[in-house]
Amino acid sequence: MATAAKATKYVGKPIKRKEDPRLVQGIAHYVDDLKLVGMLHMGIVRSPYAHARIRSIDTTKARSAPGVVSIVTAEDVDGAIGPVPCGAMIPDMKPAPRPVLATGEARFVGEGVAAVVASDPYALQDAMELVEVDYEPLPVVVDPEKALRKDSPRVHDVHADNAAYRWELEGGDIKKAFKQADRVIKVHLTNQRLIPVAMEGRAVLAQYDRGDNRITLWSASQIPHILRTQIAAMLNFPEYGVYVIVPEVGGGFGSKLNVYSEEALACYLAMKIEKPVKWTEGRRENFLATIHGRDQIADMEFAVKRDGTVLGLRAHFIADLGAYFQLLTPLIPTLTGLMCVGPYKIPNVRAEITGVFTNKMSTDAYRGAGRPEATYFLERGMQAVATELKIDPAELRRKNFPKAKEFPYATATGLIYDSANYQGTLDLALKKSEYKKLRREQAAARKSKTGRLMGIGLGSYVEICALGPSSAMPSGGWESATVRIEPTGRVRVLTGSSPHGQGEETSFSQIAADLLGVTMDDVIIVHGDTSAVPYGIGTFGSRSLAVGGTAMYRAIEKLRDKLLKIAGLVLSEDPANLVLRNKQIVSKRDPKKSMSFADAVGAAYTAKALPPGVEPGLEATHFYEPTNFTFSFGTHIAVVDVDPETGDVKLRKYIAADDCGNVINPLLVEGQLQGGIVQSVGQAYFEEAVYDDQGQLLSGELADYAIPRASDLPWIETYNTVTPTPVNPLGAKGVGEAGTIGATPTLVNAVLDALAPLGVRNIDMPLKRERVWKAIREATAGPSGRPRRAK
Amino acid sequence: MIPAAFEYFAPKSLDEALRLVARHGDEAKLLAGGHSLLPLMKLRLSAPRYVVDIGRIRSLRSIREEGGRIVIGALATHHDVEASELLRITCPLLPETAAEIGDVQVRNRGTVGGSLAHADPAADYPAAILALDAEIVATSSSGTRVIPAAEYFVDLLTTQLRPGEILTEVRIPRTGENSGAAYRKLHQPASHFALAGAAARVTLGPGEKIESVAIGITGVAVNAYRATAAEQMLIGKKAAPKLLAEAAEKVTDGIDPLGDIHASAAYRRAAAAVYARRALEAAIARAGGKKA
């Protein structure tokens, strides 16, 4: 981090988040907190069937209910609102655009059938119950493997079958690899469907001003500008008349990296009625009708040498896409394909993905988006290889890692990993966990008569982050920033990133303050308001700091150079000798030559004596296009005790050793890791979107969908090494998703390690007690259920 | 998450409340802590026309000793029970059970009477109430009835309470010397209600023989119940580990366990046995004056 590293009053320090005081005091504003004069409330009547023909919709009773202002169905909005956009194109993919209201057929439980607008939420709820929909139930398909069978019901009549697309990737010489292999080790694994469960559900408020012909849309979104463009397109409305504002957002995890039907419907209805229209999602709606994540099945074959060298990998993934395409639905599984060799030197690879339609909510980006799946499958595979070949899992990994000096490293999947030292994080994790001691403890437990089942799990990962070069992204992978130093010397940063809990107001302020020699309080970070901020891409894919932060860095460089030129003229000093420090501009050569930051800023605005060619004012914009992704990496270790009588898993120790390049704020990095690891605990042990065979979501609320609680967790220990990326001047990679990528396989491997002596090789996630209990029972078959110790 | 319209009453005395429920009959619902009723109303699974909030009837909140028994008012909150000095000394099983319910917010609002009237199949108190041989007191405009715990729970969300009756208090007989009790619970991971919960109370006689034993099981079947087959196996015998395990295997004898996405019937059966054994072990240790 060439320049920033020199002056680090803030960068690299564990500075508490700037955004927290307003959040913890409850004085921040989320969409649902906003109230406009004359505001009405929208509700969506949703299909109770996973697949049904809509014979008719009778709104007569509902229309005459007190407080009802408007009701629209597909017929009413036909031609007025386009379908939900999908930004991903895969060759020969079958399209599955989602109409904003079910048209002809409903294809999953929760699909909107009618939108009702009423004067208050109570009248609204009463009226929604009066909308009468005549459904003719149609055959349902829920299981993606069954959906691929010839005799399966079809989700979309217009398509010959439910295979949405096939995608392939090949590198090296896969046939040769399998010919040269001593052993071929196969695994069949599933990565279950998850519900993102952001603390704040989705919320939308739309206002229309007829005089200005302007739509203002407040939405809990991760992508304000893309939303603006897409809303304009859906409504065929001039984009300059659409203003999207994203106020405080209570978490997204990818679920708000989308364009939803409710956003377009609220705008449409606000225009139609000429009153502001608000829609706030309930938790049950959130479970049914906000995107889900994961839901893949993998068959993998590892071609290995007896010494553990992995020569080749053949993988086939089935990805359940749900009924329709949301913004990135078809794209997400391809990230699984791209990342399927992970941090290993696997020179020969063939990956195939079959995307499948089912009568369920769409899957899309959920924290990690395709990479947690890849890492889970690969790391479970590596665990199987270690077990089969009787090699310590740590040593197996070490053997197959590329060495630090081999970076940049080109993978067989066509990526260039920027920089890494995989051995470094592995060694750190081993050391901090006292791995050898743990193994001794485990050996003793296995010998003792208590039947204690202790397990140690390892997981290594590399994550593709800082998405990404535009050439590899569906709609641009750059980011923008405008930086304005105002006449009073305060700094306003407008970023195209759209943080929603990550803490970029803090990290961006740290960088800006250090670059300009001011305090963090002198800097404000503005985001999420499309009328204020230059066009941007948004926050997802662990990109905001590495890409958005770099855009800001470059814009500040422009202003810094300008300020130094101005000061150079005033101080009669070569600008190259001047530095910004403690609100002063000082000559390195001659400290007597100095002027205040404020005076230099003032000079730019009064513009009485500017160097030749220098424009007045202090504003600069930069659109930063990254040359590559960045690749964070790490190794995690989990220690569990399994209750042999109930299958209850107690996670008792967790060590994470990660490397996300230069760390701007260790507190934020730790927060991201802790949160991500906890979400992994959810996927590994508790969470699953369970649909029955009629497509009803059985885990439809928080009383049935288990997310981890503090009482389920030990203290998670995080450590890091620092391998800066050469891709950007900050040297920073991404860390927003690392936790969910590295931790899931680690947690599962730990349980399988505990049960390995019983001969248990696989349990599908989530490792619910009953599944673990059953695996133990089946492996031991003792009458009392107490495990017999296997040899 | 918006309830249907209802009319709200907040009587200040039991008499006034009884008059209201007598007048509105089936159309009225009592509201205590609201932590079971309001979620149902918000989902519109329950839509009473009248809601009679009994939360202001102070007299129903006390926990006291009376005539050699412990009397717990229906409006005592889970936290009141958890924190009661009197209960800690005379009936520690109840504070131990209360501490397992929900989270702090739930324990601050939810009430003993509400939990027992609602009779969720996975609620925690029912196991303890059964193991303690408690009595449930129901009051209506026509008088007061005492229902033994063993007869109180009838079916899914169904008890012996009749329309027009208010559960006013729970009476708990004092246990003798050499007694111990314990509650052990396997949480359902999402709701943290009991997937299988077992409360055991044991009195040891001469020679460490089990003089009396009561086991209440919750979370396993449509309603909480006494595991009588297991109890009978234990009476009069010395509490050997093997016997406890064998008896615990019997706690689901004659029971048709529930199955859902969290656990199959077979798993509930197995978990009930494990948790019943653990509760018995702890109760016996405590009866013998040991910590458990």
Ligand SMILES: Cc1cc2nc3c(=O)[nH]c(=O)nc-3n(C[C@H](O)[C@H](O)[C@H](O)COP(=O)(O)OP(=O)(O)OC[C@H]3O[C@@H](n4cnc5c(N)ncnc54)[C@H](O)[C@@H]3O)c2cc1C
């Ligand atoms: C998030 C959450 C977690 C929870 N976790 C647990 C848990 O782990 N274990 C557990 O056991 N419970 C749990 N509960 C339930 C909680 O204990 C409730 O408080 C309790 O079940 C009901 O008590 P209440 O006072 O809130 O009753 P209310 O909700 O007010 O009433 C419940 C029902 O009982 C009736 N009623 C109330 N009082 C009387 C009375 N005196 N006489 C006659 N009828 C009456 C009402 O009409 C209603 O039908 C949880 C609840 C929530 C919201």
